[in-house]
Amino acid sequence: MPPRVKKPPATAPARGDARAALLTAAHALVRRQGWTATSVDQLCREAGVTKGAFFHHFASKEALGVAAARHWDAVTAPLFAGAPYHRHEDPLDRVFGYLDFRAAIAQGAPEDFTCFVGTTVQETFASSDPIRAACDDTIRAHAAHLERDLGAAIERHPPRLEVTAAGLALYTQTVIQGGFVLSKAQGSNAPLLDALSHLKRYLSFLFQVPHDKETTHGERPR
Amino acid sequence: MPPRVKKPPATAPARGDARAALLTAAHALVRRQGWTATSVDQLCREAGVTKGAFFHHFASKEALGVAAARHWDAVTAPLFAGAPYHRHEDPLDRVFGYLDFRAAIAQGAPEDFTCFVGTTVQETFASSDPIRAACDDTIRAHAAHLERDLGAAIERHPPRLEVTAAGLALYTQTVIQGGFVLSKAQGSNAPLLDALSHLKRYLSFLFQVPHDKETTHGERPR
């Protein structure tokens, strides 16, 4: 066989993938054990990459943190954008669909369904402003998607109390992040699912959803 | 002056205070920078104690974490038990009073009003089950206080939907913990205050509070 080494042996990770592999490894490891507990060496091992590659692509561990926070948005945004709930014509149905989708993907161990940026920002908000800001951006960007549907829902179904789409969108993220914390503490997705259920009742009240319609939105069976 | 050394020179920390000083230091440092980022040496420095004292009182850093989680309950429970909202005769008023009290103490930087156990459990839920369990206990113990008032409120003011006192109490903690996360990300107490406001509206709806009475419970002014 002639020595055609156009590409590495195909089993080895392709050249140029180190950066992406490190970001993916960061998401996995930090979700399980936190930001500080995740070392550069460990990240390299998980990504199948050497330390030289790490510091070639990132000036510091902090720089990786910023990039990983932005990458979290890049990987989750398509997940939600491609979810089936967007086909609902009524924006309020899309909002409920989002919450049901959130419940549907809350499967497995907490480290598999909780949020990278929520975990990271709790450890870094006082020690690294670049990471904090990147996490804040990612949370806001995610909330902004929901905010559009909420704004349209407010338009179409005038709410019982004065609320803003931005405020409701952030409240939704607050409930979800809190659900992550309690779920980690209990080692179960139950607190998150319960919280989503309560949140749906709140929105049903706000938007005056008739009871028969409300239950079709996937009230969690016991 | 005769050498009466009944107690150390009064400027030095009294003998026997090392343990308490370490627990207090743990609360302060971990709230600011997280569990893993807080080293044993740093704890000793903050507490004005040597490493020998640390490992005399705690078998390991993990053991300190468990003790600090339990101590968090011991220090916060009296704070809430002594709060003025308990004097309300109507249990529902006490529930709203609790939430208003929560808002009132959300002052200063996030590290000054956020939760030690919420921060700690996020980092340790997968790596230390003793710490995770201790944090879970502390959260549940705090929720249990609220659960009693919520149970009485359900009794007195039959809710519009079927809810349980335990579920509502945990949902309250979920919202608060989520408010902490968003507040850290934004560097402001605003997300927490907004979340508490939304939660109060949900409860007002559930318990069918008349609108005029609801607003007297301290709706946050803009």
Next chain:
DNA sequence: ACCCATACCGACCGACCGGTATGGAGTGCG
């Protein structure tokens, strides 16, 4: 006066931390 448990001290340990220095393999381009 003596004993002993408790409280505390601080030097020290091997492992590991984030980060650096240097060198070399692959690649596009003239």
Next chain:
DNA sequence: CGCACTCCATACCGGTCGGTCGGTATGGGT
């Protein structure tokens, strides 16, 4: 072919990590 440049590999650095250990100080009991 040669050269510059990107992408990585490896050895190594000073510092810090959680934890250990031999020792001292103190105070109460007898």
